[in-house]
Amino acid sequence: MTSAFSQRIGVGLGYHSEFRDGILNHLDEIDFVEIISEKCFSLAEQKKLEPITNNLPVVCHGLQLSLGTDEALDLTYLDKLAVVLERLRPVWFSDHLCMSQAGGIDIGHLAPLPFTEEVLEIICAKIVALKQKFAPSFLVENITYYFQLPGGKMTEAEFITRVLEGGDCGMLLDLNNLDVNAKNHGYDPYEFLNSIPLDRVVEVHLAGGLLRDGLYVDTHGHSISDEVWQYLKFVCRHADVKGIVIERDQNFPQFEELLTDVQRARRILLNN
Amino acid sequence: LSLRGLQQALARIYTDGETREAFLSGAESSLAAYDLSPRDLQHLRQLRENASDRLEFFCGLLTKKQSHLMQELLPLTYKTLRETLWNDVVSAYSSTVVTEAVMSPTARAVSFLDFLESHGDWQSSLNLLQRNIVLYERCKLSLRLAGQPELPDSSVVTRSENELANLYPLVHQSFLIRHFDYDLTGVIRLLNDSATLTNPPQIPTSVFFYRQWRTGSIETAKIAEWLEQLLNLCNGQTAANSIVERVAEKLAAVEPSLVGMQVLCRLKEQGVITFLSRPLCLGMKSNQ
Numbered sequence: 001m002t003s004a005f006s007q008r009i010g011v012g013l014g015y016h017s018e019f020r021d022g023i024l025n026h027l028d029e030i031d032f033v034e035i036i037s038e039k040c041f042s043l044a045e046q047k048k049l050e051p052i053t054n055n056l057p058v059v060c061h062g063l064q065l066s067l068g069t070d071e072a073l074d075l076t077y078l079d080k081l082a083v084v085l086e087r088l089r090p091v092w093f094s095d096h097l098c099m100s101q102a103g104g105i106d107i108g109h110l111a112p113l114p115f116t117e118e119v120l121e122i123i124c125a126k127i128v129a130l131k132q133k134f135a136p137s138f139l140v141e142n143i144t145y146y147f148q149l150p151g152g153k154m155t156e157a158e159f160i161t162r163v164l165e166g167g168d169c170g171m172l173l174d175l176n177n178l179d180v181n182a183k184n185h186g187y188d189p190y191e192f193l194n195s196i197p198l199d200r201v202v203e204v205h206l207a208g209g210l211l212r213d214g215l216y217v218d219t220h221g222h223s224i225s226d227e228v229w230q231y232l233k234f235v236c237r238h239a240d241v242k243g244i245v246i247e248r249d250q251n252f253p254q255f256e257e258l259l260t261d262v263q264r265a266r267r268i269l270l271n272n
Numbered sequence: 273l274s275l276r277g278l279q280q281a282l283a284r285i286y287t288d289g290e291t292r293e294a295f296l297s298g299a300e301s302s303l304a305a306y307d308l309s310p311r312d313l314q315h316l317r318q319l320r321e322n323a324s325d326r327l328e329f330f331c332g333l334l335t336k337k338q339s340h341l342m343q344e345l346l347p348l349t350y351k352t353l354r355e356t357l358w359n360d361v362v363s364a365y366s367s368t369v370v371t372e373a374v375m376s377p378t379a380r381a382v383s384f385l386d387f388l389e390s391h392g393d394w395q396s397s398l399n400l401l402q403r404n405i406v407l408y409e410r411c412k413l414s415l416r417l418a419g420q421p422e423l424p425d426s427s428v429v430t431r432s433e434n435e436l437a438n439l440y441p442l443v444h445q446s447f448l449i450r451h452f453d454y455d456l457t458g459v460i461r462l463l464n465d466s467a468t469l470t471n472p473p474q475i476p477t478s479v480f481f482y483r484q485w486r487t488g489s490i491e492t493a494k495i496a497e498w499l500e501q502l503l504n505l506c507n508g509q510t511a512a513n514s515i516v517e518r519v520a521e522k523l524a525a526v527e528p529s530l531v532g533m534q535v536l537c538r539l540k541e542q543g544v545i546t547f548l549s550r551p552l553c554l555g556m557k558s559n560q
Binding site: 038041042043044047048069070071099101102103105106107108109111114118119122146147148149150151213215217249250 | 275276279280282283284286287311314315318319322323326327329330333334337338340341376377380416487488489
């Protein structure tokens with residue numbers, strides 16, 4: 001893998017406007033913030049973030065590249081992304097292994113991909129193009145999926161491994177997504193972790209979910225489960241993780257609860 | 273092209289309730305528009321046979337996610353509609369309006385309000401106060417969508433009202449003045465403080481929605497009739513002293529000219545208007 005990820009930045013928070021005051025009041029307790037790229041497309045939003053981005057390292061996380069769609073990358077979107085990356089100067093940027101739009105339709109969520117050679121080629125070509133256009137420091141994240149699209153001959157772990165190698169990029173490993181998928185599809189999460197190239201894991205996402213109508217869902221609105229904390233210990237023992245992000249997108253708790261998670265993750269990062 | 277056709281068909285199935293219903297019931301005519309190979313059709317049939325429950329589950333999550341995003345952008349509409357009505361409208365919107373990929377979240381929220389206002393069933397279920405709140409949030413989002421032009425080259429910094437007389441006040445092009453049946457300042461405070469809102473009194477009110485020149489943020493202010501007139505005159509073509517003269521008679525002040533100039537000065541400080549050193553020419557390429 002490229003040496004684009006030499007810097008360990010510690011443990012940070014996924015940014016939400018609800019956390020703004022909490023972050024500004026605890027700058028010395030948070031190592032960095034992860035900012036959703038699309039939420040910073042407006043100059044006004046970028047300016048609002050300045051008190052934070054001037055004081056903490058930033059990583060950018062996107063939702064709409066739609067890496068797995070068999071269509072060219074959206075140039076208008078890339079122009080906006082370029083402005084955000086230029087302005088925020090993130091340590092790295094990332095997006096998901098998914099389809100979020102096709103044929104001019106915005107799906108509004110991260111939809112699964114068939115694990116086929118054809119999709120693999122499309123994704124790798126886009127990753128290479130993105131790295132050439134912006135920076136080599138690009139990560140892809142595993143998503144939750146509730147059904148598998150027919151036609152694929154690879155497992156999810158094989159598919160991810162091939163993407164990381166073919167695109168020569170880093171991985172943003174979402175451990176709650178892993179937990180949800182393992183439970184919903186009945187596989188061993190540790191087998192998954194042993195099957196992917198952990199040396200490519202640069203960032204880890206921690207979040208909580210819940211059981212709804214018989215399926216586990218990554219709500220990002222609940223406490224991080226014990227299983228997920230155990231996965232983190234395993235990953236930190238086997239990978240040189242550079243950054244961990246606590247994600248909470250709804251059902252916001254007291255800020256102190258998030259800080260407790262940050263401290264717990266930091267202990268695991270430093271002691272394993 | 274086969275994969276592309278398959279993905280386009282899937283995107284339609286995920287987001288269009290009618291197409292999804294037809295697909296899950298076995299009808300495939302709605303898929304004819306896509307370039308699908310026999311193998312693709314076989315994969316779609318396998319998906320229907322093996323994972324229809326999970327597919328519907330996923331689509332339910334899309335609606336929930338949509339609802340969550342809309343709540344963030346339309347917090348007052350959400351609160352005033354209350355959970356049940358909100359969920360019904362979002363569900364109807366999600367299953368009937370297929371959003372274009374190029375749509376920003378703000379544009380999508382505006383499209384949601386369009387849907388709410390243009391469909392008779394929903395429209396008639398809204399009371400006057402709810403319609404006022406919907407209009408209020410629509411105005412704010414519309415301004416946000418309008419973007420932020422740069423300051424005209426001829427804008428100048430001023431320090432006192434004495435310097436203003438022969439300059440040309442210009443309110444940001446992104447502004448709206450709308451009339452409401454309620455004093456929304458109080459209503460919004462109540463909505464933000466608690467979920468319950470008892471019948472507030474009707475108080476006709478004019479609200480000025482504007483984009484601050486300095487920060488680009490969208491702000492609102494309740495305004496009197498004379499201020500509405502004054503703001504409408506801040507078009508970059510009318511000198512400050514002329515504006516003040518024209519609104520002077522409506523100002524109940526001993527020295528209306530002085531008060532008018534102080535108001536302009538204050539509007540400048542608040543980032544509502546800027547001053548141009550020369551009049552803005554109609555039709556010239558500017559940031560207008």
